[in-house]
Amino acid sequence: MPGIVFPKDFIWGCATASYQIEGAFDEDGKGESIWDRFSHTPGKILNGDNGDVACDHYHRYKEDIALMKEIGIQSYRYSISWPRIFPEGKGQYNEKGLDFYKRLTYELLKNGIKPSVTLYHWDLPQKLQDIGGWANRDVTDYFVEYAGLLFEKLGDVVPYWITQNEPWIVAFLGHMMGVHAPGIKDLKTALEVFHNILLSHGKAVGAYRQLNLPGKIGIAPNFSTKYPASDKKEDIEACELADGVLNKWFIYPVFKGTYPEDVVKFYRDRGAHFDFPPEDMKIIGADIDFLAINYYTSEFVKHHPVNGFVEINNELSQFEKTEMGWIIYPKGLYDLLLRLDNDCNKIDIIISENGAAFDDKIDENGNINDVKRMNYIKEHLIQAHKAIEEGVNLKGYYLWSLMDNFEWSFGYSKKFGIIHVNRENLKRTIKNSGYLYRDIIKNNGL
Ligand SMILES: OC[C@@H]1[C@@H](O)[C@H](O)[C@@H](O)c2[nH]c(CCc3ccccc3)c[n+]21
Numbered sequence: 001m002p003g004i005v006f007p008k009d010f011i012w013g014c015a016t017a018s019y020q021i022e023g024a025f026d027e028d029g030k031g032e033s034i035w036d037r038f039s040h041t042p043g044k045i046l047n048g049d050n051g052d053v054a055c056d057h058y059h060r061y062k063e064d065i066a067l068m069k070e071i072g073i074q075s076y077r078y079s080i081s082w083p084r085i086f087p088e089g090k091g092q093y094n095e096k097g098l099d100f101y102k103r104l105t106y107e108l109l110k111n112g113i114k115p116s117v118t119l120y121h122w123d124l125p126q127k128l129q130d131i132g133g134w135a136n137r138d139v140t141d142y143f144v145e146y147a148g149l150l151f152e153k154l155g156d157v158v159p160y161w162i163t164q165n166e167p168w169i170v171a172f173l174g175h176m177m178g179v180h181a182p183g184i185k186d187l188k189t190a191l192e193v194f195h196n197i198l199l200s201h202g203k204a205v206g207a208y209r210q211l212n213l214p215g216k217i218g219i220a221p222n223f224s225t226k227y228p229a230s231d232k233k234e235d236i237e238a239c240e241l242a243d244g245v246l247n248k249w250f251i252y253p254v255f256k257g258t259y260p261e262d263v264v265k266f267y268r269d270r271g272a273h274f275d276f277p278p279e280d281m282k283i284i285g286a287d288i289d290f291l292a293i294n295y296y297t298s299e300f301v302k303h304h305p306v307n308g309f310v311e312i313n314n315e316l317s318q319f320e321k322t323e324m325g326w327i328i329y330p331k332g333l334y335d336l337l338l339r340l341d342n343d344c345n346k347i348d349i350i351i352s353e354n355g356a357a358f359d360d361k362i363d364e365n366g367n368i369n370d371v372k373r374m375n376y377i378k379e380h381l382i383q384a385h386k387a388i389e390e391g392v393n394l395k396g397y398y399l400w401s402l403m404d405n406f407e408w409s410f411g412y413s414k415k416f417g418i419i420h421v422n423r424e425n426l427k428r429t430i431k432n433s434g435y436l437y438r439d440i441i442k443n444n445g446l
Pocket residue numbers: 017020165166169222294296353400407408416
């Protein structure tokens with residue numbers, strides 16, 4: 001592979017999220033989150049796993065930051081647990097909870113690692129779910145109160161802020177499919193939740209601008225590139241609809257001030273009447289400094305007589321798959337980056353999540369030669385670099401994830417880390433993919 005060199009100020013990072021790594025689920029005044037409630041509900045999580053202890057990052061954060069330093073990570077994307085800050089979701093804040101994130105943030109800065117803070121990565125205070133959660137429009141204002149406190153306390157030292165992680169997953173896995181917290185199965189609720197999460201994002205951006213802080217603020221949707229399974233007209237139309245449901249459903253409100261008409265009709269035809277106050281759309285379309293994208297895989301799409309479209313990856317044996325059953329399709333990242341560069345007015349983009357779960361094997365010397373993950377990382381970075389050469393303003397890459405952690409409904413069975421975590425004693429071991437990433441960072445390329 002001819003030497004691939006990234007731009008000199010390209011940011012090399014890694015990402016985690018509070019509920020997936022912290023543990024200490026009820027320590028130092030933290031309130032219950034909807035993921036505490038969901039994972040404590042029998043039958044929701046594989047093997048009955050939960051985040052009570054997770055990777056115990058709450059107590060081991062200094063050791064974990066030392067490992068980031070050893071790998072040479074330049075920026076660390078972490079999320080703040082809202083119920084650690086506001087145990088009841090609003091009102092009186094919890095000094096001890098805030099103190100943890102101050103200690104974590106200053107330890108990163110001390111080690112020359114730029115903090116990138118995600119305000120919401122799914123762990124809503126349960127007390128807010130008790131009053132309707134994200135389906136209750138008032139929660140958007142409680143989110144601004146929460147965000148505003150963190151802007152005030154950490155805004156002068158945190159250079160990157162991400163308001164919301166994956167509104168689509170929160171809305172549709174949590175409120176339509178019911179496989180994520182809070183486990184609701186209702187399309188209309190899912191649409192309200194999606195809208196209110198975007199509204200909370202826009203309001204928080206507005207609050208951030210008022211404070212004239214030195215950092216940058218954005219949002220982290222999940223995208224996947226859709227390809228028609230054939231060149232039949234019906235499959236091409238089905239693919240357009242699938243792209244609308246996932247990708248346009250985010251891009252249009254945030255960058256064009258409206259929801260995509262074809263998808264609104266799709267939902268209306270399925271009994272979910274959908275329209276929101278026009279003034280909301282202005283708030284949702286607040287200017288952001290960067291778009292953070294989570295990309296893992298792509299889908300091939302076929303026409304379906306009832307549902308309009310069906311994604312057929314599980315029928316495709318020609319692609320390698322990860323332990324999540326997702327096809328490995330690096331060109332989908334390239335195509336996504338070119339598309340976003342075009343659709344989002346050449347906004348700065350960072351890849352806020354990219355990575356893969358594989359069934360890692362530990363050899364007799366305790367080393368983990370996770371070649372599949374190493375190949376996945378290299379192949380996706382090659383595509384990211386190609387996009388940069390095409391003029392895409394790609395500014396950074398955050399690998400998912402720093403360490404093996406709680407993979408939502410799959411519990412600890414799916415491992416995405418470049419650092420292995422022993423589930424018995426929580427011992428950390430850098431995998432060969434971690435050493436590869438160290439070399440990539442050192443060389444600023446492949
Ligand atoms: O599944 C790996 C990671 C999660 O651990 C992160 O918390 C989450 O931000 C994240 N998003 C995606 C892509 C969208 C997706 C999420 C959950 C389930 C299926 C697809 C993959 N991941």
